[in-house]
Amino acid sequence: xxxxxxxxxxxxxxxxxxxxxxxxxxxxxxxxxxxxxxxxxxxxxxxxxxxxxxxxxxxxxxxxxxxxxxxxxxxxxxxxxxxxxxxxxxxxxxxxxxxxxxxxxxxxxxxxxxxxxxxxxxxxxxxxxxxxxxxxxxxxxxxxxxxxxxxxxxxxxxxxxxxxxxxxxxxxxxxxxxxxxxxxxxxxxxxxxxxxxxxxxxxxxxxxxxxxxxxxxxxxxxxxxxxxxxxxxxxxxxxxxxxxxxxxxxxxxxxxxxxxxxxxxxxxxxxxxxxxxxxxxxxxxxxxxxxxxxxxxxxxxxxxxxxxxxxxxxxxxxxxxxxxxxxxxxxxxxxxxxxxxxxxxxxxxxxxxxxxxxxxxxxxxxxxxxxx
Numbered sequence: 001x002x003x004x005x006x007x008x009x010x011x012x013x014x015x016x017x018x019x020x021x022x023x024x025x026x027x028x029x030x031x032x033x034x035x036x037x038x039x040x041x042x043x044x045x046x047x048x049x050x051x052x053x054x055x056x057x058x059x060x061x062x063x064x065x066x067x068x069x070x071x072x073x074x075x076x077x078x079x080x081x082x083x084x085x086x087x088x089x090x091x092x093x094x095x096x097x098x099x100x101x102x103x104x105x106x107x108x109x110x111x112x113x114x115x116x117x118x119x120x121x122x123x124x125x126x127x128x129x130x131x132x133x134x135x136x137x138x139x140x141x142x143x144x145x146x147x148x149x150x151x152x153x154x155x156x157x158x159x160x161x162x163x164x165x166x167x168x169x170x171x172x173x174x175x176x177x178x179x180x181x182x183x184x185x186x187x188x189x190x191x192x193x194x195x196x197x198x199x200x201x202x203x204x205x206x207x208x209x210x211x212x213x214x215x216x217x218x219x220x221x222x223x224x225x226x227x228x229x230x231x232x233x234x235x236x237x238x239x240x241x242x243x244x245x246x247x248x249x250x251x252x253x254x255x256x257x258x259x260x261x262x263x264x265x266x267x268x269x270x271x272x273x274x275x276x277x278x279x280x281x282x283x284x285x286x287x288x289x290x291x292x293x294x295x296x297x298x299x300x301x302x303x304x305x306x307x308x309x310x311x312x313x314x315x316x317x318x319x320x321x322x323x324x325x326x327x328x329x330x331x332x333x334x335x336x337x338x339x340x341x342x343x344x345x346x347x348x349x350x351x352x353x354x355x356x357x358x359x360x361x362x363x364x365x366x367x368x369x370x371x372x
Contacts, residue, residue, distance in 0.1 A: 037056040046354060064275060065275070073278065092351070102123075120167075133208075134168065135167045136167075138216045170192075181281060182289075212241065238306070240365050248285055248286070308335075309337045347360070
């Protein structure tokens with residue numbers, strides 16, 4: 001069986017590198033020259049929005065490799081942060097403010113002796129039987145901030161469905177907040193979880209669900225694994241990870257994740273993901289607290305209910321689905337959802353282009369939280 005799988009992967013790689021076309025295979029598995037704008041699965045409204053920033057083709061290759069020094073990686077990743085921030089600022093600039101919410105911030109002490117800023121969003125006059133979401137933002141554990149307009153809006157919209165939402169400003173590998181590799185960000189998320197658990201009554205929260213996307217999806221799953229290791233799993237009632245970035249397989253030419261080839265360059269470049277990954281915890285890290293896909297059955301057994309959400313046109317799609325399967329094998333109450341036609345985190349980014357998909361993802365989280 002292993003020989004058959006290996007042969008299949010070699011054939012897939014050969015198909016891509018030879019510039020041949022195989023219409024039986026999706027995306028760049030079938031046509032190495034395909035880009036997002038001519039992939040028939042992509043949503044036209046999303047392609048139009050992305051074309052405004054020349055993002056409808058293939059994402060460019062990074063100027064450095066995984067062999068660069070840590071400082072070179074940090075400098076490069078830091079240069080990406082304002083680029084993404086400008087894109088998100090443009091996409092979210094014309095939205096009206098969400099009404100009926102109470103918003104405030106809280107500074108807490110982290111387990112590393114640092115200070116962490118939390119963003120709390122609550123429905124006005126909510127009752128004390130409200131589920132709470134600990135939201136962990138994306139950015140590959142490397143860049144972006146919880147104060148970004150896209151994340152503020154996501155937390156606002158989650159809160160408007162009747163949830164209490166706490167966003168955590170965790171430390172990244174690079175960017176404005178400084179250089180803090182693994183496990184700094186994970187420790188900050190753990191600290192935020194502890195504060196939220198200790199303040200459930202004050203917040204009017206009945207249960208806690210951890211949720212995040214991309215790098216935040218990684219930290220969502222890793223925070224849960226760490227809670228089990230620390231014998232604090234009782235703090236978490238549910239886990240909802242969106243498009244999780246969890247494999248550390250981005251620098252390998254052969255692996256069991258075909259979407260890394262199929263969708264490479266669609267919003268994300270796999271070599272960029274490799275640079276981020278190796279800056280986070282080294283080239284060959286298999287620590288499940290850094291890369292949850294390496295979690296064993298023993299690590300996963302006994303975890304609370306999970307939802308793993310992935311995007312059809314995301315290079316990271318298959319690692320999320322593989323984690324879901326590992327959860328099932330370990331006896332965890334888990335479900336998965338694949339959002340067709342969307343790129344990485346596309347269901348929560350393109351609020352104007354695909355409002356129904358955006359709203360559906362919000363309500364899926366709400367329904368999961370209220371089902372526990």
